Amino acid sequence: xxxxRITVFCGHYGSGKTNIAVNYALARKRAGExxxxxxxxxxxxxxRTKDSEQELRDxxxxxxxxxxxxxxxDIPALPAAMQRPIADRSTTCVLDVGGDDQGAxxxxxxxxxxxxxxxxxxxxxxxxxxxxTQTPEDALDVLREIEAACGLRFxxxxxxxxxxxATTAADIFATAERTEKLCLLSGLxxxxxxxxxxxxxxxxxxxxxxxPLHLQKKPI
Amino acid sequence: MAEKVLMKxxxxxxxxxIRAGCRHYFGYPITPQxxxxxxxxxxxxxxxxxxxxxxxxxxxINMVYGVAGAGKRVMTSSSSPGISLxxxxxxxxxGSDLPAFVVNVQxxxxxxxxxxxxxxxxxxxxxxxxxxxxxxxxxAPASVQEMASLTIKGFDLxxxxxxxxxxxxxxxxxxxxxxxxxxxxxxxxxxxxxxxTGTKCQRPHNIVNSLSxxxxxxxxxxxxxYERYKAVEENEVMYESYLMDDAEICVVAFGISARVSKNAIxxxxxxxxxxxxxxxxxxxPFPKAPLLxxxxxxxxxxxxEMNMGQMIEDIELAIRCRRPVTLCNxxxxxxxxPEQVLEAIQKxxxxxxx
Numbered sequence: 145x146x147x148x149r150i151t152v153f154c155g156h157y158g159s160g161k162t163n164i165a166v167n168y169a170l171a172r173k174r175a176g177e178x179x180x181x182x183x184x185x186x187x188x189x190x191x192r193t194k195d196s197e198q199e200l201r202d203x204x205x206x207x208x209x210x211x212x213x214x215x216x217x218d219i220p221a222l223p224a225a226m227q228r229p230i231a232d233r234s235t236t237c238v239l240d241v242g243g244d245d246q247g248a249x250x251x252x253x254x255x256x257x258x259x260x261x262x263x264x265x266x267x268x269x270x271x272x273x274x275x276x277t278q279t280p281e282d283a284l285d286v287l288r289e290i291e292a293a294c295g296l297r298f299x300x301x302x303x304x305x306x307x308x309x310a311t312t313a314a315d316i317f318a319t320a321e322r323t324e325k326l327c328l329l330s331g332l333x334x335x336x337x338x339x340x341x342x343x344x345x346x347x348x349x350x351x352x353x354x355x356p357l358h359l360q361k362k363p364i
Numbered sequence: 365m366a367e368k369v370l371m372k373x374x375x376x377x378x379x380x381x382i383r384a385g386c387r388h389y390f391g392y393p394i395t396p397q398x399x400x401x402x403x404x405x406x407x408x409x410x411x412x413x414x415x416x417x418x419x420x421x422x423x424x425i426n427m428v429y430g431v432a433g434a435g436k437r438v439m440t441s442s443s444s445p446g447i448s449l450x451x452x453x454x455x456x457x458x459g460s461d462l463p464a465f466v467v468n469v470q471x472x473x474x475x476x477x478x479x480x481x482x483x484x485x486x487x488x489x490x491x492x493x494x495x496x497x498x499x500x501x502x503x504a505p506a507s508v509q510e511m512a513s514l515t516i517k518g519f520d521l522x523x524x525x526x527x528x529x530x531x532x533x534x535x536x537x538x539x540x541x542x543x544x545x546x547x548x549x550x551x552x553x554x555x556x557x558x559x560x561t562g563t564k565c566q567r568p569h570n571i572v573n574s575l576s577x578x579x580x581x582x583x584x585x586x587x588x589x590y591e592r593y594k595a596v597e598e599n600e601v602m603y604e605s606y607l608m609d610d611a612e613i614c615v616v617a618f619g620i621s622a623r624v625s626k627n628a629i630x631x632x633x634x635x636x637x638x639x640x641x642x643x644x645x646x647x648x649p650f651p652k653a654p655l656l657x658x659x660x661x662x663x664x665x666x667x668x669e670m671n672m673g674q675m676i677e678d679i680e681l682a683i684r685c686r687r688p689v690t691l692c693n694x695x696x697x698x699x700x701x702p703e704q705v706l707e708a709i710q711k712x713x714x715x716x717x718x
Contacts, residue, residue: 273368
């Protein structure tokens with residue numbers, strides 16, 4: 145993946161942004177950087193970065209999220225503290241943005257600042273197995289809607305196509321052609337294919353750009 | 365060929381409704397069912413359908429009344445407090461014998477409650493909610509796949525019997541993601557010669573109305589309606605029977621509680637306990653006959669539900685109080701753990717009852 149100071153994960157609802165953002169923040173931390181992960185999700189009161197709080201804290205990654213995250217209080221709110229790591233150029237910043245264009249609105253507040261510094265990657269997280277992004281054309285619509293809502297342009301695509309626990313390497317491989325088509329349509333590079341960690345060594349995926357994921361699951 | 369997609373339960377309901385020919389959705393947002401509305405907002409404009417966020421739940425259910433009166437497939441969805449607001453409209457739909465499809469993705473209550481899952485609207489769904497003598501067909505899915513298949517079934521049953529079909533799900537069912545296969549749906553046509561579609565001066569007026577001021581006539585309307593309900597009870601009961609052949613203990617559970625119970629039953633079977641489950645898929649009509657038959661060989665029943673004990677009353681009635689029925693429950697947004705259900709099964713096994 146591109147190693148920029150600020151990495152923004154956006155995508156459609158249920159594409160797997162939070163899982164990837166948490167894994168990515170932990171990976172940057174393991175590389176020796178000072179890392180903050182910022183939960184910008186104002187859409188989903190259930191599954192969010194906050195659920196991985198303990199793991200992030202143990203690893204020494206700073207989590208910045210709404211005081212209401214995980215409280216069941218269904219209030220979209222952003223804490224003032226998220227301004228600091230976005231402004232502090234010595235900190236590696238991972239932004240986990242809410243789903244769809246509605247979620248991306250919250251990112252718009254930081255768009256000018258992020259553009260001015262110009263050291264960021266904004267990645268479109270995509271699963272072709274979600275109902276409203278099954279074709280490259282539909283995915284492109286969502287991609288453009290998100291850009292319009294937040295005022296930032298994407299710099300790359302992360303293919304996170306999956307069927308949850310039932311995912312096989314063949315399911316992921318089957319999306320390669322559609323991913324290439326989306327890259328052509330959008331003019332963006334594929335920067336990673338994310339897979340459940342146990343699938344990363346599968347021969348069907350050899351030679352692909354793979355980023356293994358340790359799944360963050362909401363405890364019931 | 366049916367494609368496989370990863371869907372939330374709420375999204376599965378919305379997509380299945382569209383495939384069942386529903387082109388009119390009216391709603392008002394409330395967690396944990398908002399994805400139904402969000403999905404409709406994205407899809408309906410692309411297929412020439414109507415998505416409308418009403419100014420309130422009460423407005424939404426009356427918009428449903430209007431489209432149903434015009435003979436078109438229509439739906440609304442909400443969560444517990446929102447369904448309370450819609451209950452007046454549900455009574456009017458019943459009083460006018462209109463087919464409608466309604467979704468309740470339950471949350472903890474009473475009052476505003478919380479946003480975590482619950483099954484405490486069982487009474488409201490099966491015993492009325494609104495005023496007057498009426499029933500709704502109440503469907504209780506236990507997987508995302510069933511959220512889709514029971515939605516399609518619900519539209520058919522509503523049209524067939526000219527009544528409201530309701531999906532009674534819970535926050536877990538609405539929010540959980542599972543792979544789903546959605547095929548093409550054959551949209552069945554039902555006689556809707558009663559619909560108010562404009563006479564074009566070629567037929568007498570159709571009238572959709574729940575007001576009837578002549579008591580003799582209103583009585584006859586009620587009698588006729590209950591003849592239809594009788595047919596539903598005779599023909600449309602759905603349930604799943606799990607390991608019941610040799611069962612001595614019968615667990616009764618629906619929705620997410622049934623999934624938890626299944627894990628507990630599998631564990632109890634490993635310990636040599638003869639336990640099975642009857643999972644009502646239709647909560648109304650309730651599977652009375654299989655439960656009564658189970659009372660012949662089961663010495664005790666356990667009702668697992670996420671409320672203070674609502675379905676347990678229907679179980680007692682169905683088995684005519686021939687066996688003890690005990691309650692294994694969590695409330696307020698909590699979900700019973702398989703261990704809790706297993707413990708209830710073990711106690712029932714040791715003591716003859718739980």
